Amino acid sequence: MQVAEAELCSALPRRWAHTRGVTQRAEEVGHVVGDNATLLVAAATLHDVGYAPRLAATGFHPLDGARCLRDEYGADKRLVRLVANHSFALLEAEERGLQGELAAEFPLLEEPLLVDALVYCDMTTTPDGDRTTAQDRVAEIRSRYGDDSVVGRFIRRAAPEIFASVERVEAALAAQPR
Numbered sequence: 001m002q003v004a005e006a007e008l009c010s011a012l013p014r015r016w017a018h019t020r021g022v023t024q025r026a027e028e029v030g031h032v033v034g035d036n037a038t039l040l041v042a043a044a045t046l047h048d049v050g051y052a053p054r055l056a057a058t059g060f061h062p063l064d065g066a067r068c069l070r071d072e073y074g075a076d077k078r079l080v081r082l083v084a085n086h087s088f089a090l091l092e093a094e095e096r097g098l099q100g101e102l103a104a105e106f107p108l109l110e111e112p113l114l115v116d117a118l119v120y121c122d123m124t125t126t127p128d129g130d131r132t133t134a135q136d137r138v139a140e141i142r143s144r145y146g147d148d149s150v151v152g153r154f155i156r157r158a159a160p161e162i163f164a165s166v167e168r169v170e171a172a173l174a175a176q177p178r
Helices: 002-008 013-046 061-071 077-084 089-096 099-105 112-123 134-145 150-175
Strands: none
Touching: 002 013, 013 077, 013 112, 013 150, 061 077, 061 089, 061 099, 077 112, 089 099, 089 150, 112 134, 112 150, 134 150
């Protein structure tokens, strides 16, 4: 939490609010990933650290954040891979011409429910840290960036996958006794 707070709190307070909301969601649903609950919370807390102005080398926050976590902090490889690939980042990397770099440095994590849980937490949290639906979150992103922007094109492509991830996590949560 300290790394994300130090990098985002003052420089990007709205991004910090989103991060706190995503972390709270991860704490609430972490039980669905069993022994990976702590990893989920850590990834939720750090997923947007690459937006920090100090870290924005490529302008692609998943890659910039993952590189910082790997190079400056020696973070756990699974954590770094989750941050690098959160919320279908590979699709956005393709739009930005960074797919090769992202895939080579940070291969996708082969733990589907854990990956889906991070998507769920990110895509059901507003920019202000409040709860929302994945449909409303995708609509908000499209509205904020515009459909013809890199992010707009990415989010349109990723939307079906995002919705499927959220549905899988919701099904897993419904199947577990509380």
